[in-house]
Amino acid sequence: MKNEYDYLIVGSGLFGSVFAYEATKAGKKCLVIDKREHIGGNVYCENIEGINVHKYGAHIFHTNDKSLWNYVNQFVEFNNFTNSPMSLSKGKLYNLPFNMNTFNQLWGTKTPHEAKAKIDEQVAIYGVENPKNLEEQALSLVGKDIYDHFIKEYTEKQWGRKASELPAFIIKRLPVRFTFDNNYFNDIYQGIPIGGYNKLIEGMLEGIEVITKTDYFSDRNKFNKLSNKIVYSGKIDEYFDYKLGILEYRSLHFENEILETDNFQGNAVVNYNDANYDFTRIIEHKHFEFGKQNKTVITKEYPQEWNPGREAFYPINDVKNQSLFDEYKKLSLEEKNLIFGGRLSEYKYYDMHQVIALALTRSKKELENG
Numbered sequence: 001m002k003n004e005y006d007y008l009i010v011g012s013g014l015f016g017s018v019f020a021y022e023a024t025k026a027g028k029k030c031l032v033i034d035k036r037e038h039i040g041g042n043v044y045c046e047n048i049e050g051i052n053v054h055k056y057g058a059h060i061f062h063t064n065d066k067s068l069w070n071y072v073n074q075f076v077e078f079n080n081f082t083n084s085p086m087s088l089s090k091g092k093l094y095n096l097p098f099n100m101n102t103f104n105q106l107w108g109t110k111t112p113h114e115a116k117a118k119i120d121e122q123v124a125i126y127g128v129e130n131p132k133n134l135e136e137q138a139l140s141l142v143g144k145d146i147y148d149h150f151i152k153e154y155t156e157k158q159w160g161r162k163a164s165e166l167p168a169f170i171i172k173r174l175p176v177r178f179t180f181d182n183n184y185f186n187d188i189y190q191g192i193p194i195g196g197y198n199k200l201i202e203g204m205l206e207g208i209e210v211i212t213k214t215d216y217f218s219d220r221n222k223f224n225k226l227s228n229k230i231v232y233s234g235k236i237d238e239y240f241d242y243k244l245g246i247l248e249y250r251s252l253h254f255e256n257e258i259l260e261t262d263n264f265q266g267n268a269v270v271n272y273n274d275a276n277y278d279f280t281r282i283i284e285h286k287h288f289e290f291g292k293q294n295k296t297v298i299t300k301e302y303p304q305e306w307n308p309g310r311e312a313f314y315p316i317n318d319v320k321n322q323s324l325f326d327e328y329k330k331l332s333l334e335e336k337n338l339i340f341g342g343r344l345s346e347y348k349y350y351d352m353h354q355v356i357a358l359a360l361t362r363s364k365k366e367l368e369n370g
């Protein structure tokens with residue numbers, strides 16, 4: 001029997017929205033549902049005082065893939081924002097990512113040769129041959145000064161456990177360079193949608209049926225009957241009623257403040273390394289879009305323990321959780337007429353461009369076959 005929709009898409013974040021757009025373009029009928037009161041998943045922005053506030057944490061789009069850049073720009077034009085975070089450490093401000101400016105501010109080194117010599121000297125003292133955890137990894141990559149100033153306390157706040165007990169791969173993301181270049185990302189294309197991320201999602205979902213404040217799990221039998229296939233971007237363990245166990249996350253708590261000043265910190269992102277601050281960073285949202293408003297909105301980001309009632313942000317990809325995920329993944333492959341995808345159903349910390357690329361690949365494969 002033919003159902004009302006070809007695809008029921010559970011979740012209107014980037015994965016669901018790209019899939020919905022592609023399927024609709026291919027002549028399929030889609031219904032998108034989201035349990036939140038708005039579309040866009042974690043890229044959603046809330047307008048406060050005329051400023052797009054990144055409600056679920058700062059999102060900065062970047063990619064090396066020209067076709068992906070063109071893809072997102074068809075929905076909304078992107079500005080030329082580049083992420084150049086600052087770090088407050090032991091009372092002093094430094095440039096991030098670790099580059100010639102940081103090394104100059106930290107040690108007074110003026111040339112790449114001097115900076116490299118300084119790092120080599122420190123790595124020779126503190127580094128180890130085969131780093132087994134984040135602390136050893138950091139000491140082996142950049143030495144003790146950088147580890148103590150920018151990594152140890154930030155990381156321990158962020159993850160709520162000792163750096164010596166965390167997996168090394170977490171800081172493989174942190175770039176180190178020997179040029180005076182404060183651009184955090186190495187990618188060729190970078191920016192923020194002009195007018196905010198909601199424009200991007202609205203562009204993708206234009207003309208597609210969307211229902212918010214609707215939880216798939218409130219009546220999954222009813223929803224399952226609506227469509228031939230389901231595209232699911234929620235938590236994979238929840239889909240299977242947590243029957244093998246609960247996948248763990250690290251959560252975040254955001255505190256917004258509206259300030260009667262036009263410029264609080266002069267930068268979109270300032271990291272607070274020291275342990276005496278409970279938050280890890282302050283985001284000043286207007287700077288993402290070069291805002292000229294009289295007021296400003298800042299957000300302090302407090303890492304938190306996760307429990308099933310809290311928002312799931314960072315997957316804890318340790319051995320225990322990863323093998324539990326692998327078991328769920330096996331179950332998901334046995335499901336018929338079901339397409340999984342995105343950060344929560346793949347238990348993977350994705351950047352935005354990666355999720356979009358994934359949704360494009362999955363939808364292409366599905367639409368070619370189906």
Ligand code: UDP
Pocket residue numbers: 087096150151152154155158170171173174271273
């Ligand atoms: N990190 C750090 N110091 C910093 C920023 C990041 O030690 O000033 C570490 C920290 O362990 C964090 C990881 O690098 O979890 C990745 O940070 P990034 O800011 O790239 O990730 P985000 O939280 O923005 O996704």
